[in-house]
Amino acid sequence: QTGSSATPCASCKLLRRRCTRDCVFAPYFPPEDPHRFATVHRVFGASNVSKMLQELPAAQRADAVSSLVYEATARMRDPVYGCAGAISYLQQQVSQLQVQLAVAQAEILQRINHPSPMDDDDKAYSSLVMQNDLMSTLLLQEACLKKESLWT
Amino acid sequence: QTGSSATPCASCKLLRRRCTRDCVFAPYFPPEDPHRFATVHRVFGASNVSKMLQELPAAQRADAVSSLVYEATARMRDPVYGCAGAISYLQQQVSQLQVQLAVAQAEILQRINHPSPMDDDDKAYSSLVMQNDLMSTLLLQEACLKKESLWT
Numbered sequence: 001q002t003g004s005s006a007t008p009c010a011s012c013k014l015l016r017r018r019c020t021r022d023c024v025f026a027p028y029f030p031p032e033d034p035h036r037f038a039t040v041h042r043v044f045g046a047s048n049v050s051k052m053l054q055e056l057p058a059a060q061r062a063d064a065v066s067s068l069v070y071e072a073t074a075r076m077r078d079p080v081y082g083c084a085g086a087i088s089y090l091q092q093q094v095s096q097l098q099v100q101l102a103v104a105q106a107e108i109l110q111r112i113n114h115p116s117p118m119d120d121d122d123k124a125y126s127s128l129v130m131q132n133d134l135m136s137t138l139l140l141q142e143a144c145l146k147k148e149s150l151w152t
Numbered sequence: 153q154t155g156s157s158a159t160p161c162a163s164c165k166l167l168r169r170r171c172t173r174d175c176v177f178a179p180y181f182p183p184e185d186p187h188r189f190a191t192v193h194r195v196f197g198a199s200n201v202s203k204m205l206q207e208l209p210a211a212q213r214a215d216a217v218s219s220l221v222y223e224a225t226a227r228m229r230d231p232v233y234g235c236a237g238a239i240s241y242l243q244q245q246v247s248q249l250q251v252q253l254a255v256a257q258a259e260i261l262q263r264i265n266h267p268s269p270m271d272d273d274d275k276a277y278s279s280l281v282m283q284n285d286l287m288s289t290l291l292l293q294e295a296c297l298k299k300e301s302l303w304t
C-alpha cells in the first residue's frame with residue numbers, strides 16, 4: 001500500500017477510506033482518540049471540517065481543530081444553545097462584576113473623602129459590609145461552579 | 153404543486169429542492185434572508201442542521217437556529233477560533249474583574265477598620281488583614297484559572 005500509513009487516522013477509520021500521506025485530518029486526529037473526530041464529524045461534517053482546514057495555513061490548523069472539537073462538544077452537551085449559551089452566561093457575569101466593582105470603587109472614594117472615626121452607625125455599617133463581602137464570595141463560588149457545570 | 157409553498161424557503165432555494173409543507177427549515181429560514189442559511193450551511197452543512205433540528209422539540213428549534221447562526225457567523229469571522237475565541241476572552245475578563253473586586257473590597261474593609269491616622273499596632277494588624285485578604289484573592293484566582301485552563 002504505497003502512500004498510505006500503516007494505521008489509518010481516526011477520521012479515515014470512521015469514514016472507512018484509505019488514509020493517504022497527504023490526509024488533511026491525520027496530523028490532528030490520531031487513531032488512539034476516535035471520539036474527537038466522531039464529535040466534530042457529527043456536528044460539522046467531515047467534508048466541512050476538511051474544507052475549513054484546507055483554507056487555513058498549516059500552522060493554524062491545530063488550533064482550529066481544538067476550537068472545532070471544543071464547539072462540537074459544547075453542542076453535543078447543549079443541543080439548543082451550544083457555545084452561545086456559555087457566551088451569554090459569561091457576558092452576564094462580566095456585567096454583574098462590573099456593577100459590583102463600580103459600587104466598591106464609589107465606596108472607597110467616599111471613605112477617602114470622609115474618613116471619620118467609627119461611631120456606632122459605622123460599626124453597624126461595617127458589619128453589613130462584612131456580610132456583603134461574604135455574600136459576594138459565595139456568589140463568586142457559585143459562579144465558578146456554574147461556569148464549570150456548563151462545560152463538564 | 154400540491155404540498156409546496158408558493159415561494160421556497162431560503163434553504164430549499166439554495167439547495168434547489170422542493171419546499172414541502174413539512175420542511176424542517178422553512179419556519180426559521182424565510183426566503184427574504186438567504187444569508188442566514190448560507191452561513192449555517194457552509195459551517196455545519198444542511199444535513200447536519202436538519203438532523204440537529206429534528207432531534208429537538210419544535211419549541212426549542214428557533215433558539216437552536218439562532219445559536220447555530222451565531223456560531224457559524226463567528227466561525228466565518230474567525231476561522232481559527234470561532235466562538236471559542238470569544239469564550240476565552242470573556243473568561244479572562246471575568247478573572248481580571250474578580251481580582252479587581254477582591255482588591256477593592258479588601259481596601260474598603262481596611263478603611264472601615266482604620267478610618268483615622270494609624271498607630272503602630274494598627275499598622276501591624278492592617279498589614280496582617282491585607283495579607284490574609286491577598287492570600288484568599290490569590291487562592292480564588294488560582295481556582296478560577298485552573299478551571300479555565302480545562303477548557304482552553
